[in-house]
Amino acid sequence: MFKIQTLNKISAVGLDNFPRDSYEVASELGNPDAILVRSADMHEMVLSANTKAVARAGAGTNNIPCKELAEKGVVVFNTPGANANAVKELVILAILLSSRPVINANKWVNTELKGKGDEIATLAEKGKSKFVGPELKGKTLGVIGLGAIGAQVANTAIALGMNVIGYDPFLSVKAALSLDHNVKIVETLDGIYTKADYITIHVPQTDETKGMINASSLKIMKDGVRIINLARGGLVNNADLLAAVNSGKVAAHVTDFADESFLNNDKIVCLPHLGASTPEAEENCAVMAVKELRDFLETGIIVNSVNFPRVTSESAIPAGGTRLCIPHKNVPGMIAKFTTILGDAKLNVAGIVDQSRGDIAYAMIDVDGKVGDDTLKALGDCEAVISVRPIYA
Numbered sequence: 001m002f003k004i005q006t007l008n009k010i011s012a013v014g015l016d017n018f019p020r021d022s023y024e025v026a027s028e029l030g031n032p033d034a035i036l037v038r039s040a041d042m043h044e045m046v047l048s049a050n051t052k053a054v055a056r057a058g059a060g061t062n063n064i065p066c067k068e069l070a071e072k073g074v075v076v077f078n079t080p081g082a083n084a085n086a087v088k089e090l091v092i093l094a095i096l097l098s099s100r101p102v103i104n105a106n107k108w109v110n111t112e113l114k115g116k117g118d119e120i121a122t123l124a125e126k127g128k129s130k131f132v133g134p135e136l137k138g139k140t141l142g143v144i145g146l147g148a149i150g151a152q153v154a155n156t157a158i159a160l161g162m163n164v165i166g167y168d169p170f171l172s173v174k175a176a177l178s179l180d181h182n183v184k185i186v187e188t189l190d191g192i193y194t195k196a197d198y199i200t201i202h203v204p205q206t207d208e209t210k211g212m213i214n215a216s217s218l219k220i221m222k223d224g225v226r227i228i229n230l231a232r233g234g235l236v237n238n239a240d241l242l243a244a245v246n247s248g249k250v251a252a253h254v255t256d257f258a259d260e261s262f263l264n265n266d267k268i269v270c271l272p273h274l275g276a277s278t279p280e281a282e283e284n285c286a287v288m289a290v291k292e293l294r295d296f297l298e299t300g301i302i303v304n305s306v307n308f309p310r311v312t313s314e315s316a317i318p319a320g321g322t323r324l325c326i327p328h329k330n331v332p333g334m335i336a337k338f339t340t341i342l343g344d345a346k347l348n349v350a351g352i353v354d355q356s357r358g359d360i361a362y363a364m365i366d367v368d369g370k371v372g373d374d375t376l377k378a379l380g381d382c383e384a385v386i387s388v389r390p391i392y393a
Contacts, residue, residue, distance in 0.1 A: 002297050005032035007040035010057060011279075014286020018294070034293045036286075039063060047074065052389065053296050055289035058083060058276055059149075060232065061306050062205060070307035070360045073327040073386035075296060077304050079288040081148035086281035088152040090274060091200055091230055094254035095141070095157070097269050098198065098226040100133040101252075104266055137161035142196030144168075144189065144212075145231070146175050150202035155180045167192050193217055198226045205232035215240040224251040230275045233257030242268075300325040300364050300391055309355035311362050317393040318350050322371040323364060325391065329384035330361040337382050338365060345375040 004018060004025045018025050031050040035042075038057050042064045054064055055077040066076045097103065108127060113120045141157045143150045146168040154164045158180045165184045168175070186192060189212070192199060199221070203209050213227065214237040227250055229236050238259050244250040245267050255262065258270040276285065288304075295301050300323050302311045308327070317323040328334050335354055342349055342365070351366040371390055380388045 002033045003029050003031065004034050004036060004293065005029040006036045007042070008036075008038035008057075010036050010038065010289075011283045011286035013283040014057070014288075014290045017287060017290040033297060036289055036293070037064070038285075047072075053077065053293055055079075055293045057282070057285040057289040060204070062232065066307040071386070075302055075305050075308045075327075077289065077292040077296075077302075078306050079285045079292070080304060082284040082288045083276035083278075083281035084148040084152055086278040087149045087230060087275045088156060089278075090256075090271075091149070091153045091228060092156055092160075094228045094230060094269070094271075095136065095198055095200065095226070098228060098252040098254050099136060101131045101266070103269060105131040136198075139163070139197040140165060140195055142167070142192035142199045143183075143202065144192055144199065145202035146171050146179065146183075146185075147202060148175070150200075151175050151178050153200060153202065154183045158182050162198075165192060165195060189217070190220065193221045195222070196225065197222060198228065200228040201231045201235050203231060203235065205234045210234045211237045213237060213241060215243070218244045218249060221249070223249060226250070226252045226254075228254050230254075230256040230271075233259070238262065298391070299323070300389070302362060307357070308360060308362055309357035311353055311355045311364055313351065313353055313364060313366075315351055315366065317391060318366055318368050319393055321350065321369055321393050322367045323391040323393075324367060324371060324379070325389040326363040326365065326379065327386040328361050328363065328382075329386070330356040330359050331384050334361070334382070334384060335363065338363060338379060341375060341378045341382070342367060342371075345372070345378075347371060347375070 002023045004023055006025065006027050015025055031048045033050060034053040035051060036055050036057060040063065051074055053075045056064060057079060059078055059080050061076060061078050064076055069076055113123055116123055138161060140163045143154045143164060143166040146154065146166045154166055157164050165186050167186050167189055212235055218240060238261055241250065241253060242261050245253055252267050254269040256271045256273050256275050258272060262268045262270050292304055301313060302308050335352060339349055348368040349365060350368050354361060354363040370392060376388050376390060379385060
């Protein structure tokens with residue numbers, strides 16, 4: 001029986017994919033095998049030694065101490081692409097909101113025209129000139145990051161008649177093939193900053209990307225640029241952006257990350273982190289996260305981890321055999337140590353997969369027959385081994 005702890009409200013559609021005869025799922029559980037989380041902050045959380053994995057029902061993992069968990073052998077999963085359509089739709093809305101000041105227009109109607117009765121239509125015609133905004137057609141959209149979300153945004157913008165330029169130094173073959181052929185790829189961020197009328201950001205927050213929208217990058221942008229950030233708040237230096245808005249350099253900013261300095265500014269629209277807030281996205285993320293946890297707990301395979309390498313196998317665990325899942329430090333000679341210990345125990349190795357990611361590696365070894373406690377201990381005692389988990393067929 002696997003025990004799964006939920007730290008947030010997780011879609012029932014996803015949780016229903018846990019077989020209840022072999023999984024216990026609850027928000028209050030001791031010694032869980034795995035944790036399902038959305039936005040809860042785990043940085044100060046003390047995990048049980050029994051916890052083997054954390055699955056984030058969403059793409060971002062800033063709320064999870066991924067590096068520290070990797071060092072403890074805890075695999076962290078996310079769900080890339082599961083909420084892409086929801087975020088894409090909100091980005092398109094944000095681009096429109098940055099052009100047409102409909103929120104301010106609505107506020108004006110509700111306050112200035114209240115109680116005016118038969119005069120409303122006439123007053124509305126007189127006042128509407130204060131809320132003029134440009135059309136998207138023919139304007140240039142710069143998309144920074146062409147992953148699952150960025151690619152969909154780029155394609156939709158093309159359909160809206162925009163010229164689209166994109167930047168992504170890590171553009172995957174899959175993403176490239178999904179792009180409309182009219183999307184122009186540029187080689188540098190400056191190619192976006194100097195040419196785009198609108199800029200939308202779709203990259204993770206790292207040491208390299210934190211504060212990428214700052215005084216220096218804003219300086220070379222076109223006057224009147226409109227900036228959309230529904231990715232991560234830390235990608236933008238708020239003080240620099242606010243100064244650019246107040247000077248007129250930036251015509252409008254739409255962000256999913258509210259900040260005190262941004263509030264009640266007519267040129268800034270703050271949303272309460274709505275990117276993936278659709279029932280469809282929540283269900284998709286939960287279903288994917290549950291599948292990732294089940295695959296890992298039941299078979300040892302790792303797909304969509306942010307702190308461990310991808311490790312899969314086309315082979316099933318040998319009948320009557322054992323699959324050994326061994327996270328370890330990425331140092332030379334580990335596989336030789338493992339096979340020597342198994343050979344000394346007169347156990348035949350049916351298959352080995354070992355992959356690394358930075359300082360962390362993960363070995364998945366299929367063995368004919370059951371691996372006993374003494375052999376498991378010998379494997380665990382190897383220097384650089386983090387843990388050993390047997391899965392018996």
